[in-house]
Amino acid sequence: MGLEHFKIKSDLLHPVLAIGFINFILMLIILIMSTTIFARPSGVEMKFSSFSQPAGVLGKPLVITVTGENVIYVDGKVVTFNELRRYLAQKDLRGWVLMVKVDGRASMGRVADILDLCRGISGVSVNVSTIL
Numbered sequence: 001m002g003l004e005h006f007k008i009k010s011d012l013l014h015p016v017l018a019i020g021f022i023n024f025i026l027m028l029i030i031l032i033m034s035t036t037i038f039a040r041p042s043g044v045e046m047k048f049s050s051f052s053q054p055a056g057v058l059g060k061p062l063v064i065t066v067t068g069e070n071v072i073y074v075d076g077k078v079v080t081f082n083e084l085r086r087y088l089a090q091k092d093l094r095g096w097v098l099m100v101k102v103d104g105r106a107s108m109g110r111v112a113d114i115l116d117l118c119r120g121i122s123g124v125s126v127n128v129s130t131i132l
Contacts, residue, residue, distance in 0.1 A: 061097045064114060065131070068105030072114070081110075085117055094123035103131045 064084070065073040072079050074087060098118050102111050111128075118126045 060095070061099055062093065063099045063101060065101045066103060066106045066110055066114065067131075068103040070107050070110050072110075081113065084114070088117055088121060093121055096124055098124055098126045100126065100128045101131050102128065 063073075063075055067073070072081065072084055074084060079087065098121075100111070100114060100118070115126065115128070118124065
C-alpha cells in the first residue's frame with residue numbers, strides 16, 4: 001500500500017514541474033521583451049548625406065553652416081539666428097540653392113529651426129549635408 005501511494009505522488013510530481021518550468025519560461029520571455037522596449041533611446045534620429053557641392057543644380061548657392069558649437073555662418077560670416085531670419089526675409093531668393101552644412105556635433109534643434117526658416121521661402125531648393 002505504501003508503494004502505490006508513493007507511485008501516485010511521483011505521477012503528480014511531473015506535471016507540477018512542467019507547469020512551473022513553463023511559467024518560468026513565460027516570465028523570462030516577458031522580462032526580455034519588456035527590457036528591449038525600454039532600452040531604446042527616445043528621440044528622433046536624423047542622418048544626412050554628405051556632399052561638397054550640389055551636382056547639376058541650377059541657381060546661385062547660399063551656404064549656411066552650423067558648427068559643433070552651434071555657431072551659424074552665412075557665406076563665411078558669423079550671424080545669430082535672428083540675423084539669419086532677417087537676412088533670409090529681406091533677400092529675394094527665388095531660384096537660389098540653400099546649402100545647409102551641419103557639423104555632426106551640432107544641435108539638431110538648431111538645424112530644425114534653420115530648416116523651418118528655409119521652408120517658408122518659396123522657389124528655393126534646400127540641400128542638407130554633414131561636415132566631416
